[in-house]
Amino acid sequence: MHSGTGVRFGKAMLAAGVLLWGAASGGAFADGGAVDASVADSQAFLDENQYTLNGIQRYEYIFGEDFCSIGGLDTTRDLTAQLNLEPGDRVLDVGSGMGGSAFYMAREYGAIVEGVDLSRNMVTSARNKAEQRNLSVSFNILDVTDADFPANSFDVIYSRDVIMHIEDKAALYKKLFKWLKPGGQLLVSDYCTGDGSWTDEFRDYVAARHYHLLTVEDYETMLQNVGFTQVRAENRTDIFEQSLTKELARIQDNKGEFLSLFTSKDYEDLTQGWQIKLERNRNGLQHWGVFHAIKP
Numbered sequence: 474m475h476s477g478t479g480v481r482f483g484k485a486m487l488a489a490g491v492l493l494w495g496a497a498s499g500g501a502f503a504d505g506g507a508v509d510a511s512v513a514d515s516q517a518f519l520d521e522n523q524y525t526l527n528g529i530q531r532y533e534y535i536f537g538e539d540f541c542s543i544g545g546l547d548t549t550r551d552l553t554a555q556l557n558l559e560p561g562d563r564v565l566d567v568g569s570g571m572g573g574s575a576f577y578m579a580r581e582y583g584a585i586v587e588g589v590d591l592s593r594n595m596v597t598s599a600r601n602k603a604e605q606r607n608l609s610v611s612f613n614i615l616d617v618t619d620a621d622f623p624a625n626s627f628d629v630i631y632s633r634d635v636i637m638h639i640e641d642k643a644a645l646y647k648k649l650f651k652w653l654k655p656g657g658q659l660l661v662s663d664y665c666t667g668d669g670s671w672t673d674e675f676r677d678y679v680a681a682r683h684y685h686l687l688t689v690e691d692y693e694t695m696l697q698n699v700g701f702t703q704v705r706a707e708n709r710t711d712i713f714e715q716s717l718t719k720e721l722a723r724i725q726d727n728k729g730e731f732l733s734l735f736t737s738k739d740y741e742d743l744t745q746g747w748q749i750k751l752e753r754n755r756n757g758l759q760h761w762g763v764f765h766a767i768k769p
């Protein structure tokens with residue numbers, strides 16, 4: 474038996490103007506009302522900077538179809554295999570982006586996946602893709618920090634390379650803890666940092682992106698303090714590095730095709746961005762953590 478989520482939406486829904494519902498939600502619409510300024514600002518920051526339409530298309534080129542996160546389909550296949558998902562399991566995908574993981578879990582495991590993402594561009598893209606696929610997925614525009622769901626709603630809460638955007642991680646994880654069913658699983662990958670001192674370049678990058686990074690060890694302690702048990706915190710910067718290397722080769726080896734779709738500035742931005750990330754990996758600045766935990 475899997476109970477309905479009975480979702481209540483936060484202020485970001487209102488900032489979104491019109492709520493777009495996916496296949497699992499039956500095509501209803503809700504009109505917006507008052508706009509919360511801080512949510513609207515965060516949404517505009519994402520949609521007008523890192524996740525412009527062009528930005529997400531070029532990310533998709535480098536990460537692979539439907540994805541905007543380290544390793545694309547490869548890491549998604551490996552990480553979701555840990556979950557032992559069963560048909561009908563309810564999954565919340567926090568920061569679902571273009572929907573890659575949601576589509577995968579619905580298609581491969583028969584999970585019912587609810588994706589939430591603050592970026593209108595991301596949700597629009599995911600919804601357009603969902604229209605062509607007959608899967609139990611829904612995508613809603615929502616600031617997860619402002620969201621509320623009834624307690625004990627989800628079998629799995631899943632998030633890939635999203636929570637680096639969120640400053641008060643402990644407050645968010647307290648909510649995720651509440652929304653999980655007892656025995657439910659948390660599976661997260663996130664950008665982290667090493668414990669050495671930061672270079673000016675890294676400080677500027679983190680500030681420009683509005684990222685908030687913890688070490689893998691501090692992340693583990695935070696999850697334990699929130700109340701999660703069986704916390705497994707893995708520093709998988711090795712996978713980050715392998716994926717970056719593969720992704721960089723993907724655009725370098727297909728430069729002609731890339732330039733038929735994007736500008737030479739896009740090419741320079743991405744290749745340089747990936748090379749700098751590799752350098753930061755090697756200098757111990759930018760790490761990638763994978764976290765699995767249980768709500769007791």
Ligand SMILES: C[S@@+](CC[C@H](N)C(=O)[O-])C[C@H]1O[C@@H](n2cnc3c(N)ncnc32)[C@H](O)[C@@H]1O
Pocket residue numbers: 519524539540541542567568569570571572573574589590591592595615616617618632633634635638639
């Ligand atoms: C690097 S992308 C990852 C997308 C997706 N998880 C994937 O694996 O392809 C980060 C995503 O986090 C979303 N995001 C950032 N802050 C958010 C917030 N407060 N609430 C919901 N989504 C957020 C962004 O809009 C973006 O889609």
